[in-house]
Amino acid sequence: MKIAILSNGPGNYSTKRLKQVALERGHEVDIIKYRDCYASIEKSQPMVWYDGQPLVGYDAIIPRIASSMTKYGSMIVRQFEMQGVYTITSSLAIVRSRDKLRSMQLLARAGVGIPKTVVSRGGVDSDDLIGHLGGAPIIIKLARGTHGNGVVLAESRKAAKSVLQAFHVMDSDGTNILLQEFVKESAGMDIRVFIVGGKVIASMKRQSLDDDFRSNLHQGGEGEKIKLTDEERKTALKAAKSMGLSLCGVDLMRSDRGPLVLEVNSSPGFGIEKVTGRDVATAIIDYIEINAKRSQKKDKIGA
Numbered sequence: 001m002k003i004a005i006l007s008n009g010p011g012n013y014s015t016k017r018l019k020q021v022a023l024e025r026g027h028e029v030d031i032i033k034y035r036d037c038y039a040s041i042e043k044s045q046p047m048v049w050y051d052g053q054p055l056v057g058y059d060a061i062i063p064r065i066a067s068s069m070t071k072y073g074s075m076i077v078r079q080f081e082m083q084g085v086y087t088i089t090s091s092l093a094i095v096r097s098r099d100k101l102r103s104m105q106l107l108a109r110a111g112v113g114i115p116k117t118v119v120s121r122g123g124v125d126s127d128d129l130i131g132h133l134g135g136a137p138i139i140i141k142l143a144r145g146t147h148g149n150g151v152v153l154a155e156s157r158k159a160a161k162s163v164l165q166a167f168h169v170m171d172s173d174g175t176n177i178l179l180q181e182f183v184k185e186s187a188g189m190d191i192r193v194f195i196v197g198g199k200v201i202a203s204m205k206r207q208s209l210d211d212d213f214r215s216n217l218h219q220g221g222e223g224e225k226i227k228l229t230d231e232e233r234k235t236a237l238k239a240a241k242s243m244g245l246s247l248c249g250v251d252l253m254r255s256d257r258g259p260l261v262l263e264v265n266s267s268p269g270f271g272i273e274k275v276t277g278r279d280v281a282t283a284i285i286d287y288i289e290i291n292a293k294r295s296q297k298k299d300k301i302g303a
């Protein structure tokens, strides 16, 4: 097969691992910096270009879209979809997963446990909103934040009110701020479940090293291999399915009322390989080998 990895970081561990495994399997692999690609949109001729050359002949793409480039990256993925190229992650699923509000709505509908969440444009009595969450402390987070950078713990009702006011000033369309119940039983700890094709490939616990309530590795957290309970495994798989992601990292917290999903990452990092010793790159290439062929077959029948 000819496989394209859409990645702006050819030196990234995940990109290198995918390339290595694909080459070992005898595939042809190109790493494409999608930020330098462009699309030409014309009747019956969807095309992606790089450096003056049309990108043609690919059997499959593996999008590794950075969250800072969601819109542009997903547009390029969509353009490959327009050509009928198989992608392990659809452009729609990427966009969905990058919006925590949209994700929470989809997860909740599918019956996946999530922290109690409230959204408002502002202008509503904040006591009312905070009341829905059982009072302070509460979490206030940006719908499009990453690496723990857009998440605030407001310890008191007073603090929550002023943080909310400040956030709402910056939230022109009213959909970028989530208020969440603070899951205190799990403060500073969460679980990353790496899923490929409806199977859990690896899972790790992330713990903040200081007294930060955020466990993101980018905030100095540390990972450790963990065994999931049955309920956690089922919850993570259901979350992946409801987001339409065959490759993803589901983040969940252990709470007194069972696992609660925080987010589903459509470009999960491969650092989990080092923590758990599991080979996620091979699981991904395996999955693509089976499913890209299947989709080609399907296309031929449908033609």
Ligand SMILES: Nc1ncnc2c1ncn2[C@@H]1O[C@H](COP(=O)(O)OP(=O)(O)O)[C@@H](O)[C@H]1O
Pocket: 115, 139, 141, 145, 146, 147, 148, 149, 150, 151, 180, 181, 182, 183, 184, 186, 187, 188, 189, 190, 213, 214, 215, 216, 251, 262, 263
């Ligand atoms: N409702 C919550 N209760 C307790 N801790 C939380 C809650 N939401 C987030 N956190 C902590 O903050 C971290 C970052 O939150 P998350 O929603 O995953 O945003 P990001 O996309 O920035 O990683 C989580 O890994 C978790 O440790």
Ligand SMILES: [Mg+2]
Pocket: 147, 148, 216, 251, 262, 263
């Ligand atoms: Mg997170």
